[in-house]
Amino acid sequence: MQKEILYLKIATIIEEQITSGTLKTGDKLPSIRTVQKIYNVSINTVKQAFLELESKSLIASRPKSGYYVSRGFQSNLALPSMRQLKLSEKEKAPEDLISKVFNTFTDKNITQFSLGVTDKSMLPIAKLNKGVIKILRNLEDSGTAYEPAQGNINLRRNVAKWSFTWDGHLNEEDIVTTSGALNALLYSLMTVTNPGDTIAIESPVYFGILQMIKSLGLHIIELPTHPVTGVAIEDLKKVLPKIKACCLVSNFNNPIGSCMPEENKKEVVQLLTLHNIPLIEDDLYGDIFFGTNRPKPCKAFDEEEIVMWCGSVSKTLAPGYRVGWVAPGKFKEKLIRQKLIQTLSSPPLYQEVIADFMEHGRYDHHLRTLRNTLYTNYLHFQRTIENHFPENTKISKPQGGFVLWLELDPKIDTALLYDIAIQHKISFAPGRMFTQHDQYNNCMRLNFAVKWDEKTENSLKKLGQLIKQQL
Structure with a gap:
């Protein structure tokens, strides 16, 4: 007692x-x-x-x-709402907004909630620099020679070994290296589609994926995405006869933060396998989880080799190194031919540096620290938004990654709000950047992979005030 x-x-x-x-x-x-x-x-x-x-x-x-x-x-704030599937909406390209937001990137006086990049204070820069010196000393030709089109053998081996964290059974022959994840997605799209084909993607979706698909002359069907569980299987079933491929960010989608439950991933893979439709999977954020285990990608359930699993260290370790990869399944030879045409060879130096960092357990150690920092930041952001934004603000509750999706009062146009916020040296990503249609006008994406300090907190409070003033 x-x-x-x-x-x-x-x-x-x-x-x-x-x-x-x-x-x-x-x-x-x-x-x-x-x-x-x-x-x-x-x-x-x-x-x-x-x-x-x-x-x-x-x-x-x-x-x-x-x-x-x-x-x-x-949190007392509700989750953002999920839109209905519409197949006949007119397009409204967000290029104007994307350019405007990117033009603020180099201004050090602006609090950057807009761009999905990890703050340099969270990256092991000194250790990476040591790695560069070590590799330069030991690498034949100091990294000036061409490599095979499939990419650096050490990096491929380490990525394959790393796949054990999600029960992957990959080996070095399954991997092709790329210049970041976006490059992996590009090769994958070029491998399995032709101009005029239609692709199914999540909505809202990262604007870089939207722009890439459009640049290849492809049509897009946006699948409404639940902020917790991702794409609804029923919506995917409706569009299967129309699509040539499917492109999903199944773990901690950017910008809405959803993570598809395992049983849904399994069902999606089975469904697409049945219809012989390739799945291009962007697993860029899979290693940044807040729970006890890394969520499996769809690739873990891929028995017929139809999933093209893409990843990189751009969000976790070194954005500027542009080191990525793809496990293209049965499309490997065709994808390597695409890489040969496009880039011939990836730069060996940074691939070797990342392989070395992964090989000796430093990557695992770094990720644990990064996840703790980002999780704490997420809680800081959530508390500040709850205390200083309007009461009817809706907010995503991601279990990983580092972006928040906010849905504001319908009267707020975040494209107009952006112009006001920039005058106060605050940048965010307006919702319309993440769709090809005229929607999400009252939404915004915030990046919480920033250094949490007084300036950041005050900027977030100020943003809440500016929203209230617009109401």
């Missing part, structure tokens, strides 16, 4: 600190051993207290890092 009272007493004290705001969302709790010493109780008593707080969703554990205040998951 005494033990039961003790653990509840500790849980109540911590709960009161969370409720009063002494402990804020994203704050790390003292370790179990520290709490044990403070209250002079057993380890089990502290564990019971933490379990009690976890059961109320007040705290969450992070593997090998400890416990964090996670009240943010009990």
Whole structure:
């Protein structure tokens, strides 16, 4: 009885600190051993207290890092709404907005919530620099020679080994290296489509994918995407007779953050296999998960080699290195021919540096730190948005990646709001950038892979004020 009272007493004290705001969302709790010493109780008593707080969703554990205040998951804000499937909408290209947002990229005075890039403070730059020196010293020709079109053998081997994190059974012969994930998607699209074909994609979708598909003379069907579970299988079934290929970001979609449940991924692969439709899968964010396990990509359920699994280190390690890959399944030889035509060979230097970084466990260690930082940032953003944005704001609740999708009052046009925000040195990505149609005009994407400091917090609060003023 005494033990039961003790653990509840500790849980109540911590709960009161969370409720009063002494402990804020994203704050790390003292370790179990520290709490044990403070209250002079057993380890089990502290564990019971933490379990009690976890059961109320007040705290969450992070593997090998400890416990964090996670009240943010009990957000009072609703999820963004899911649009209906429409097959006959007129197009309204977002190129004007995309150019406007990209033109602010180099201005250091602007708080960049707009571009999906990890802040350099989160990247192991010093270790990568050491790797460059080491590889330059050891690499024959110092990286000046051509490589085989399939790409660097060391990188391919390490990517294949890394696939064990999602039960992948890949080997080095299954992989082709590329200049980033977008390049992998481009080769994949060119391999399995011809101009005039139709592709099914998620909606909203990353604008780079939209622009690429259009540049190849392909037509697009946008599949409405649920902010938690992704594309509805029923919507996909409706468009199967019309499409030549399907392109999905199944894990932590950019911009809406959805992660398709495993059973849905399995069903999608079975459905597309049955109709002999290739699936181009962008798994760029799969390693940035906030739970205990990495979600499997659709590739894990691919028995007939119809999934072209694309990835890179652009979001996790070194955006400017442009190191990516694709496991193209049965389309490998055709894709290598495309690569030969387009680029002949990938630069060997940075492929070797990334292979070396992956090979010695540093990538795994770096990812653990990165995930903890991004998860904490996510909770900071969620709390600040809840406190300073209008009450009818809807917000995504991603379980990984580093982008948030916000749906504002229907009266707000985020393209107009962007012009006002830029005057206050704040940049975000207006919703219309992520569709080929006239929709998502009251939505925005925010990147939370930024350094969380006073400037960032004040910019986010200011953005909330500007939205309120527009209402």
